[in-house]
Amino acid sequence: MRKISRCRVCGREGSEISSSLGVCVNCIRHRFEEAVPYIEAAHARARRPLGLPPTVPSNPKDPRCDGCGNSCRIPEGGRGYCGLVENVNGELIRGYGTSERGLVTCYLDPLPTNCVPADFCAGSSGAGYPKWCRSPAGDLGYFNLAVFIGSCTYDCLFCQNFTFKSMLSEGGPTMRASELAEKVDERVGCVCYFGGDPSSQIPFVVSSATIMRRAAEEERRLLRVCLETNLNMNPSQLDGIAGLCMESGGGIKVDLKCWSDKILYALSGVRTRIPYKNFERLSKMHRERPEVPFLRASTLLVPGYVDEDEIRSIASFIADLDPTIPYSLLAFHPTHLMSDMPYTKREDAERFLHICLREGLERVRVGNPWLLR
Numbered sequence: 001m002r003k004i005s006r007c008r009v010c011g012r013e014g015s016e017i018s019s020s021l022g023v024c025v026n027c028i029r030h031r032f033e034e035a036v037p038y039i040e041a042a043h044a045r046a047r048r049p050l051g052l053p054p055t056v057p058s059n060p061k062d063p064r065c066d067g068c069g070n071s072c073r074i075p076e077g078g079r080g081y082c083g084l085v086e087n088v089n090g091e092l093i094r095g096y097g098t099s100e101r102g103l104v105t106c107y108l109d110p111l112p113t114n115c116v117p118a119d120f121c122a123g124s125s126g127a128g129y130p131k132w133c134r135s136p137a138g139d140l141g142y143f144n145l146a147v148f149i150g151s152c153t154y155d156c157l158f159c160q161n162f163t164f165k166s167m168l169s170e171g172g173p174t175m176r177a178s179e180l181a182e183k184v185d186e187r188v189g190c191v192c193y194f195g196g197d198p199s200s201q202i203p204f205v206v207s208s209a210t211i212m213r214r215a216a217e218e219e220r221r222l223l224r225v226c227l228e229t230n231l232n233m234n235p236s237q238l239d240g241i242a243g244l245c246m247e248s249g250g251g252i253k254v255d256l257k258c259w260s261d262k263i264l265y266a267l268s269g270v271r272t273r274i275p276y277k278n279f280e281r282l283s284k285m286h287r288e289r290p291e292v293p294f295l296r297a298s299t300l301l302v303p304g305y306v307d308e309d310e311i312r313s314i315a316s317f318i319a320d321l322d323p324t325i326p327y328s329l330l331a332f333h334p335t336h337l338m339s340d341m342p343y344t345k346r347e348d349a350e351r352f353l354h355i356c357l358r359e360g361l362e363r364v365r366v367g368n369p370w371l372l373r
Helices: 025-030 032-050 164-170 177-181 198-218 235-248 261-268 274-286 308-321 346-358
Strands: 085-088 091-094 104-110 143-149 188-195 224-229 252-255 295-301 327-331 364-366
Touching (some): 198 235, 235 274, 308 327
Antiparallel strands (some): 104 143
16 A cells, blocks of 8 residues: 655645655645755755755855865865865865775676666667677676766765765775776776766766776777766866767766756755756767767656656757657666655656657667566
């Protein structure tokens, strides 16, 4: 039997209202100021035990961190929203995510992998053979080095990989960029940075990936670099990582959470349009390498919140930029602070799929249909 929750603003009841958030999507859209206290209380409960600021610090008198799209104004003795940058005696100090050291862990994942854009990537699908992979079926028998970033620029209440928070609170494990690069040998066909989110540690991502690529070129072996990210990074950092992914045969998969700023704030704790501006910039590179799609997108279908209005707006945005950009709709798995929510309904996913096709997208799919109910 599905759990029924009640919206604390309008009183409406339903199974697709998060009890941890406490407000329904209609009130987020149309009674936002009344919903804000409940939204901020939900994120504060999740973040304060970890010593993280409950909201993005924004006092204009405090020094600004340009490490990501949040542009935190960090007070003396305080931390940025990602938890990695502190104000020590008026100076911003980044503990991890520098070009030298990252808060990360990693493991080898056999190819083909179950990553979201696997149908379009060279290592799992064979796209771009022989330039970008070792056989028409991909890099069978090789591995992906999966690099898990232990921090994030968002605070998603539905986070599917929330174990990064324990890494933040424990301050480890950590690796030097050169140490991570040493994990790549002749068995590894690609490296994928995910998390958490790479946008919170881009200097480390670029530094370690550059070392890996240099070694691969010297040994004349293929090594693709990929990124799975919310793309909430400083635009000045975009070209470096995009260039590595493009020239190596890899790609950037962007998790576009939702279209509405209000719903993004409710679900993820931040207000930013930086990811969409960055996505638009990357879309201009997409047609440079049609044999292996460079830019890929996905959206998690959070029941009751990421609805057809959100999907239609995102699909229209992508299609206007380039209808060949692959887009994956992902079924929601109840976890983290939204563990009382239902799974995505099959009928909803199918309806959203048709909406995307009507908006003009040519490569749209449900990425994990086995989770649909």
